[in-house]
Structure formats: C-alpha cells, structure tokens
Amino acid sequence: MTASPVVRDAVGNGAGVTAAVPGNAPIGPLVAARALVAAMTDRPTGSVSPSVYETARLVSDAPWLTGHAERLRYLLAAQRPDGAWGAPGTYALVPTVSAVEALLRSRRAEWPHPAEVGWAAVRGLAALRVQLLVADEPVPDMPGVDLIVPALLDRISALLAGDGESAEPAASMPLPMPRGMTRRRAEAVGALLAAGRPVPQKLWHAFEVLDESARAGAAVRPVSGAVGASPAATAAWLGDPGRPGADPAALGYLTWAAGEQDGPVPCTTPITVFERAWVLASLARVGAAGDVPGHVISELAAAVGPAGAATSPGLPTDADTTAVALYALARLGRPVPPDSLLAFDTGAHFCTWRGEDGTSVTTNAHVLEALGWQTRHAPAHPYAEAARRVAGWLVAAQLPDGSWTDRWHASAFYATASVAVSLAGYAPAAGPAIDRAIDWVLATQRTDGSWGRWGGTDEETAYALHVLLGTGRPVRPVVGAAVRRALAFLDDDRSSAATATPLWHDKDLYHPVLIVRAAVLSALQLARFAGHPAE
Missing domain, CATH: 1.50.10.20 (Glycosyltransferase)
Structure with missing residues (x-):
C-alpha cells in the first residue's frame, strides 16, 4: 500500500x-x-507562498529588479475572473489595490503585450470600485492596512488624473475609503514624519507606503540587507540602485528574494x-x-x-x-x-x-x-x-x-x-x-x-x-x-x-x-x- x-x-x-x-x-x-x-x-x-500585494509593489517600485517580467505575468495570472485579486470579500482589497496601482504604472512600460496589462488594470480598477462602494463588511485587521489602503488609493487617483488617455470611463471619480476605515492613522504617521521624528520599527515592515519624506529617514537601516524583512519595504528604502551610495546589501537581499520563486516574492x-x-x-x-x-x-x-x-x-x-x-x-x-x-x-x-x-x-x-x-x-x-x-x-x-x-x-x-x-x-x-x-x-x-x-x-x-x-x-x-x-x-x-x-x-x-x-x-x-x- x-x-x-x-x-x-x-x-x-x-x-x-x-x-x-x-x-x-x-x-x-x-x-x-x-x-x-x-x-x-x-x-x-x-x-512561504508568494504575495500579490508584495509582488505588485516590486512591479511598481523596482521594475529594474531581475524577474520583473515574471512578476507581471504572476499578477496577470492571479487575477480573478471578476477582476480582483486575493481571497473573497474584503480580504481582496489590499492585493487588489496594490495590483491595480502596479498595472496602471506599468501600462506605458516596455512589455510584449501592453494591451494585456492595460486591460487587466481596467478590469481591476472596476472591481476595486465595486469593493469600495458596496462592501458590507469591514476590512480585516491586517498589518499596516490603515496605511497601505489610503496611500495606494491616493497613488491610483494620481495616476488616473495624470493619464489623459485613460480607458477607465470613471477615471475622474474619486476613490472612496472602504467602510469603517479612516485616514486617522495615516495622518498621524505623516505628522510624525513631518516633524522629523524617527520611523518606529514596527512601521518598517510597511515602509513602501510611508510618505516619501520618510524614505530618507536616517534611523531606518537594513538588517541582514532587508528593511522590515520585506522586499517591498527594502525596494522603497533603496530607491535607485544605481545612485552613488546605494546599499549593496539591500540590493543583494532583493536579488535573493526575487530569485527564490523566480520573480514573485512573499510579504516576509x-x-x-x-x-x-x-x-x-x-x-x-x-x-x-x-x-x-x-x-x-x-x-x-x-x-x-x-x-x-x-x-x-x-x-x-x-x-x-x-x-x-x-x-x-x-x-x-x-x-x-x-x-x-x-x-x-x-x-x-x-x-x-x-x-x-x-x-x-x-x-x-x-x-x-x-x-x-x-x-x-x-x-x-x-x-x-x-x-x-x-x-x-x-x-x-x-x-x-x-x-x-x-x-x-x-x-x-x-x-x-x-x-x-x-x-x-x-x-x-x-x-x-x-x-x-x-x-x-x-x-x-x-x-x-x-x-x-x-x-x-x-x-x-x-x-x-x-x-x-x-x-x-x-x-x-x-x-x-x-x-x-x-x-x-x-x-x-x-x-x-x-x-x-x-x-x-x-x-x-x-x-x-x-x-x-x-x-x-x-x-x-x-x-x-x-x-x-x-x-
């Protein structure tokens, strides 16, 4: 037997x-x-399994990193028939908002099938609007969610506002906050950073959605090459890998993380x-x-x-x-x-x-x-x-x-x-x-x-x-x-x-x-x- x-x-x-x-x-x-x-x-x-959210952040913030095409293919393959990403209900919000922002940003980038990326972005944006407008349950208590969602909604709105050729008919409509969520914590963190205060360590894991003024925070330093044990946070901290003084350990961590699953990456x-x-x-x-x-x-x-x-x-x-x-x-x-x-x-x-x-x-x-x-x-x-x-x-x-x-x-x-x-x-x-x-x-x-x-x-x-x-x-x-x-x-x-x-x-x-x-x-x-x- x-x-x-x-x-x-x-x-x-x-x-x-x-x-x-x-x-x-x-x-x-x-x-x-x-x-x-x-x-x-x-x-x-x-x-650990790859993450739609984290992989999309690398598509958006680190298109120069090896495995970019594989990350785009992963996002396209992971899209649900209804246009969203992730699990049912409001669990889909974080991966969907991340994937939509990444695909909108990638529509003008070099890609063998740009129309495929554009269409996935349009379908994803339509699904996101439905999630935001009709969801009857609160957003799950996930790490950093009250920072992630407001930040990425703002980035999506900015991309749509700056895209005169948008295929999205309702591009000018503002994206509402999901039920039960406010900008209170995001605003408090923004005020903290504006005052020159150091970024608390517990926020390093979501560094990629902090205000850009935080990205130069001297108090944030990689540990074993990583910021907050997160590929997305590390890529946001590193910025342009070709600039003088770019941290080679951070680049090494990102290259390793991207190579572990041939492109897609996990959250931690x-x-x-x-x-x-x-x-x-x-x-x-x-x-x-x-x-x-x-x-x-x-x-x-x-x-x-x-x-x-x-x-x-x-x-x-x-x-x-x-x-x-x-x-x-x-x-x-x-x-x-x-x-x-x-x-x-x-x-x-x-x-x-x-x-x-x-x-x-x-x-x-x-x-x-x-x-x-x-x-x-x-x-x-x-x-x-x-x-x-x-x-x-x-x-x-x-x-x-x-x-x-x-x-x-x-x-x-x-x-x-x-x-x-x-x-x-x-x-x-x-x-x-x-x-x-x-x-x-x-x-x-x-x-x-x-x-x-x-x-x-x-x-x-x-x-x-x-x-x-x-x-x-x-x-x-x-x-x-x-x-x-x-x-x-x-x-x-x-x-x-x-x-x-x-x-x-x-x-x-x-x-x-x-x-x-x-x-x-x-x-x-x-x-x-x-x-x-x-x-």
Whole structure:
C-alpha cells in the first residue's frame, strides 16, 4: 500500500521518501515528520507562498529588479475572473489595490503585450470600485492596512488624473475609503514624519507606503540587507540602485528574494525562526519531533534573547514567536526561562508586541503553553499567576457559538484549535469551554468531511482534528464518525495547489508551507493515537 496523498504532500509530494520505507509500507506520520524536518533544514530561510500585494509593489517600485517580467505575468495570472485579486470579500482589497496601482504604472512600460496589462488594470480598477462602494463588511485587521489602503488609493487617483488617455470611463471619480476605515492613522504617521521624528520599527515592515519624506529617514537601516524583512519595504528604502551610495546589501537581499520563486516574492522573508518554532512545536506536542538536528535546536534557542524572539531579522520581537519558540524548546529538552515574555504582559493579557492596537487570542494561547510548561515543572515559578490569568482571559474571549477568532489568521479553526489545545494542557477548569469548542467544530463540518471558512482545506481540517482529538476530552461516538470523514477528506487525491489556500495574516494573506504541513502531520498522529490511522 502506498502513502496517502496527504502524507505525500506533507513531506513534499513524496520526493525522496518512498525509498526510505522498506517494502513500500505505508508512510506514517513519524516518518513523514522526519522528512519534514529535513526539508526545513534544507531550506533554512523558510518556505512561504508568494504575495500579490508584495509582488505588485516590486512591479511598481523596482521594475529594474531581475524577474520583473515574471512578476507581471504572476499578477496577470492571479487575477480573478471578476477582476480582483486575493481571497473573497474584503480580504481582496489590499492585493487588489496594490495590483491595480502596479498595472496602471506599468501600462506605458516596455512589455510584449501592453494591451494585456492595460486591460487587466481596467478590469481591476472596476472591481476595486465595486469593493469600495458596496462592501458590507469591514476590512480585516491586517498589518499596516490603515496605511497601505489610503496611500495606494491616493497613488491610483494620481495616476488616473495624470493619464489623459485613460480607458477607465470613471477615471475622474474619486476613490472612496472602504467602510469603517479612516485616514486617522495615516495622518498621524505623516505628522510624525513631518516633524522629523524617527520611523518606529514596527512601521518598517510597511515602509513602501510611508510618505516619501520618510524614505530618507536616517534611523531606518537594513538588517541582514532587508528593511522590515520585506522586499517591498527594502525596494522603497533603496530607491535607485544605481545612485552613488546605494546599499549593496539591500540590493543583494532583493536579488535573493526575487530569485527564490523566480520573480514573485512573499510579504516576509526569511521566516527561519517563525517556521522552526511553529513546526517543531506542532510536532513535539504530539511526540513526532524526533531526530531534530542539534544545531537547529541551538539556533532556535539563540534566537530568544532578553527581549524575546522576532519572526524575522528587522522586525520587532513579539510575544507570539517568543512563546512558541519557548514551548518548542521546552518540549525538545532545551528549556529557556520565559523571562523575556515579561515585557509583553499588560496586566490583563499579553500583547503580541509592545504598542499593539488590538489583542490576539492565539498569542495568549501560545503564552499559556510556554508559561504553563514552566509552572508544571516548577510549581512555585513566578509565572504561575500569569498563566492562570491568561487562561481566564482566554475563556472569557470565547464567542457564544463556542469558537474563537483572531487577528493573525483568517480562519476561526486556527484560533479555536490554538486556544482549546492550550487550555486543555494548562487550565484544568476550562473543560466546559473546550466542550463548547468541540460542539462548534462538530456543527461546522462540511458534507465532504472537511472544515474551512471559504471551502474545505487540509489546514483547517487538521485544526478541527486538533480540537476533537488533542484536547483530552471524552471521545463521543459522533466525534469518531466526524474524524473518519475528515481522514477520508485528507486522503482524497487533490492537487497541492487546491489545498494551499493562503489563510495567515500579513500585509496580504499567505501560506507558510511547512508550518501547515506540520499541523496536518500532527493531526494525523493524533488520529493514529485515537485508533484512526490514515490509510
């Protein structure tokens, strides 16, 4: 019997794996996990999907960068039949506004098929107007969205106003702000920069949409060649690469980022610490993190400094990455004291980063796991009170239907799994909340056995299985039936493209490939523990 499609996909479509399994026996989650760790170490900068938003910023701001034609082709190929880009609803706004601005700017550039670019721009602009005028839901809480949207709407309006030959019949109509969004934050940042104040580090990631006066800010400097770990931000900071004094490290970073996927680029790269923390935590939680190279563990431990860990060099340290790294290290036998989390404690909950505008239940769920492990192994630890407080805050944040939602992921299944699993491990009194989450998961399974916000995905189905099987609650018959249907869905031979739906929040939605594969593999391991091995 050969490996199931989901296991083949989880280790990279089976490349180089079947030969390691004697007698063509089924590839179990533990064998696949070893292959996944090997894939992670073979590509230490991380594996993440390209971004329409970020790629369009390079088309607009860095047409000189190698891979420009491939980036244009990517934008044209990614355009939806309705003219927009990205996920359904208002999730389409950021990628669409970025792609439209880039294509409008590119219509006069050298290109084998200029009419194709012009027509895509017109269709995109029409879709954008529809989004802005009739959208009945607020714009998702994405990093920098209240800076990105106003800035790019202004640039589109300027391009249309200066184009006397525009094919857009309503070119003179102003582009309205989307529902629920104002220019308040953009104006406050503009005033900050006009006063000569330095650009706060948390804004470096969206440097490409700041006022041009900020682009010469002496306080902004690349880290490992990148500004804010973002190709778009780095290109905006660099400007003309041929000018005297242009930073060669920044140019090197952009050339590398563009070459990683032959033109298109992700929002954040590299994601080494983020990817390793999440992959190893997922696998270790279910006992599937064997054979992790010692240098990988040591490098992850070294990434947690006195101020915590950052997702990528040049980004601020954050409680989420710090907590997941701490938990993974503890489960791998290299516990690091969680003192670095102290700076993120607000007294009620933990913020993702200092100065955060909102709150995150998944960050606090991960904090609970990091602190909970420490207090379990050292009951007198001073973080015991903080762990209890965070657990209470998480229970209070549960929605009436039994789910949780979060600002870092488009799917409630990710948030619900993160919170339910952490409560199950480190909040003994949270059983009723976990049972409500299980009921919600059972009620939302699709007829094909999957779970998903917009359609069934392997990722969201895995999170649902974590809630059903990874929380230690009594397994009712209805749960067993739901698990069997879910495993049949995961075993279905679907294309990898169809199962790689971007759901994670950055400036655009993205898909962290190996992190999602680890979530699926750990779900399969849970199913095996429960007596439901994937065939």
